[in-house]
Amino acid sequence: MILGLAPALASLGVEVTVITTDSNGDTGQQPLDVPLNKPIKQDGYDGYEVIYFRCSPFRRYKFSLDLLQWLNSHAHEYDLAHIHALFSPVSSFAARICRQKGLPYILRPLGTLDPADLRKKRQLKQLYTAVLERPNIAGAAALHFTSEQEAKISERFGVVTRDLVLPLGVIPASEILDKNLVRQQFGIPSDVPLVLFMSRVDPKKGLDLLIPALEKLLVSGLKFHFVLAGGNPQDTDYVEQIKTQIQNSPLQTNTTITGFVTGELKSALLQTADLFVLPSYYENFGIAVAEAMVRGTAVVISDQVHIYPQIRDSNSGWVCPTDVKELCLVIRDALQNPEERKQRGLNAQQYALQHYSWEAIGREIIKAYAKFIDNHHKS
Numbered sequence: 001m002i003l004g005l006a007p008a009l010a011s012l013g014v015e016v017t018v019i020t021t022d023s024n025g026d027t028g029q030q031p032l033d034v035p036l037n038k039p040i041k042q043d044g045y046d047g048y049e050v051i052y053f054r055c056s057p058f059r060r061y062k063f064s065l066d067l068l069q070w071l072n073s074h075a076h077e078y079d080l081a082h083i084h085a086l087f088s089p090v091s092s093f094a095a096r097i098c099r100q101k102g103l104p105y106i107l108r109p110l111g112t113l114d115p116a117d118l119r120k121k122r123q124l125k126q127l128y129t130a131v132l133e134r135p136n137i138a139g140a141a142a143l144h145f146t147s148e149q150e151a152k153i154s155e156r157f158g159v160v161t162r163d164l165v166l167p168l169g170v171i172p173a174s175e176i177l178d179k180n181l182v183r184q185q186f187g188i189p190s191d192v193p194l195v196l197f198m199s200r201v202d203p204k205k206g207l208d209l210l211i212p213a214l215e216k217l218l219v220s221g222l223k224f225h226f227v228l229a230g231g232n233p234q235d236t237d238y239v240e241q242i243k244t245q246i247q248n249s250p251l252q253t254n255t256t257i258t259g260f261v262t263g264e265l266k267s268a269l270l271q272t273a274d275l276f277v278l279p280s281y282y283e284n285f286g287i288a289v290a291e292a293m294v295r296g297t298a299v300v301i302s303d304q305v306h307i308y309p310q311i312r313d314s315n316s317g318w319v320c321p322t323d324v325k326e327l328c329l330v331i332r333d334a335l336q337n338p339e340e341r342k343q344r345g346l347n348a349q350q351y352a353l354q355h356y357s358w359e360a361i362g363r364e365i366i367k368a369y370a371k372f373i374d375n376h377h378k379s
Contacts, residue, residue: 108143196276270292318334
């Protein structure tokens, strides 16, 4: 999200400094090979720089004393901070520093204020909230939610907040790819629809609904090929459980498991897919859904993916409850009606280009920034 928003803001005349750590994933990878503690100008943009700091001493939590010390020394040079994540020590202490230095800040929760998410490690989060996050939320210029539904259900811990509701953006595909190349790479027949799941492999993503639904469709004689793209380094046991389930399923010979994908392969899969499916139990936005839409792929999502009203109203795909039978019905409908599927894919692309472009979102965020800065000066 930040790598989309920051250049969009810079192209609109905002001076942007991104501060982050040199952490490189969750499973013990070597740190990023980048210069530390100094601004790195980003090619093609005036006033857009990134500063990396050593991730230390708590690598598991992406913590950085150097980052916080830098912010403490330089906060006075900025008009506003946009902090991404709650319940992350480096973000929490960054918000505290902003408050102490009189720098207005916006917090983006990333779904962490959802009641279901808060039940995980509940006692620890209650303590963390009392000590750190409640004061941070109370002192924020706004909370940045990516959908009305996320804002509606999010916990505020008794604090009255100003909410900023703006979606995430997506970057359109730079070129139209030959769809046969992906099929050839993975040995997928050219005469069957490709159904794509691309997301973190996590219990909340609804694979316990999707796999049985696809099994029923396959057994009933419907022809398709399923691609499962994604990983989860924080829960490798669940990833292995899903792989084993598919290997022991009728889906085995009709499924390709790619693992985590990025770059050209990710873009190629999104463009090649005939149908993108994400039946999550909770999704504060669903960036992968928007990425599929901007590439002209119709989507099937649950009504717990919080941009479902936009999908429904723009006729960009199909929406269903978190139920195997209902999911089975809508996937069947989508696969059996290729012309309707194509039209909904075109609708999806048109909607995404209009509403999920970073330039449009950047303009709206700049308006909000100006308002919050003005309010801060008046207070």
